[in-house]
Amino acid sequence: MFEPKILGFCCNWCAYAGADLAGINRNQYSTNIRIIRVMCSGTIDPLYIMKAFQNGIDGVFIGGCHIGDCHYQDGNHRAKKRVAVVKRMLGYLGLDPRRVRLEWVSAAEGQKFAKVINDFVAEIKEIGPNPLSRKK
């Protein structure tokens, strides 16, 4: 059975607090994800995403505040734009764009966080392992 490795970048103010709430509420979610806390989804350099794939990660999850709720006004606006460009670029390079997922999860949405992660893991399981890691 293929167990994907998923890297999650969660913003300090919303998605990370959402993950915390999911834990407090005991909402079960898949253990395939490893979360890195960042201050804002806008800090995610597209090179982080590519580097993760290069090192054999099967999917990258980015969690941020809902549009309009960003602690830094418009950090998540930038994240949305960058991820859109990166997804297309991954497609041209031959990696499935669905391996990157950007979701808005607020600090009060523990249940949503668990659901989003479970969905994402199921999708990655369907897509299969990262072709870049297979060669090693």
Add this chain to the structure above:
Amino acid sequence: MIKKVQKLAREYFQSGKVEIIYGLKKHNNKVVPSVFNKEDELKDLVISAKEPLLNICRPSKKNIIRLIEEKYPEAKIGMVVRGCDERILIELSKRKQIKLDNIELIGVACNKEDAIACNCPKPYPVHLDIGTKVDGVIEDKKNKELLNKKLSERLSFWQYQFSKCIKCYGCRNACPLCFCKDCAMEQQEWTKTGEIPPEIPMFHFIRFYHLADRCIDCGECEAACPVDIPLLTISKQIRNDIKDLFDYESGLDAEQESPLLTSLDEVPMKEGESK
């Protein structure tokens, strides 16, 4: 046509509009970029579609205009530009690398044969003085081929292409818009050093992403590549995507900010599926 350019350049000199002119010059049967100080030097001025005019000079990593400004401070510079050169100037000015105030343009349009040879989508400058506008090459054969491939085929195609890379950094060095002092392609945080071929596709991804919103399709990277990696295929495709998503084209207007640096309220994004 070259006579007309020389005549206009002479007029610029005589009217005191410019103190020096920067353009291409014939030198020992080669075409090289050069500064013209005097009117009678202008007989060597040529126009050519292929030879690059604007570069980032290494290892100082200063663009050529800054070097000219250092040598001739406060001088008014006249510049003979093709479509690509003008777009480069606009992008450099947008990113605060040069000031356009001291530059006087002489815009020259390329002819149809040159446009086809360069695979150029827009072979004329906005500020057009000499020549007539001809339509550029919009459809690219290599791009079509790439889009017709399945994901796994694209990956094996690029794995083959990038495995040829000898890491000469020619694509970056030839690029007129790769002006960063510290290049991520040299840092081992991003891509392993001391390895040939470099990490696939991380090494090339760095350039593709960093140039996503500024590439003006001049083709210098592909021309410089000694192992013929079709680098422009992805750059062109991303240029199209940025046009689709944000209605933005690089190299058109020095006042217009890149959409990747603004919020959704300033420049909205259209939803769209990737191809």
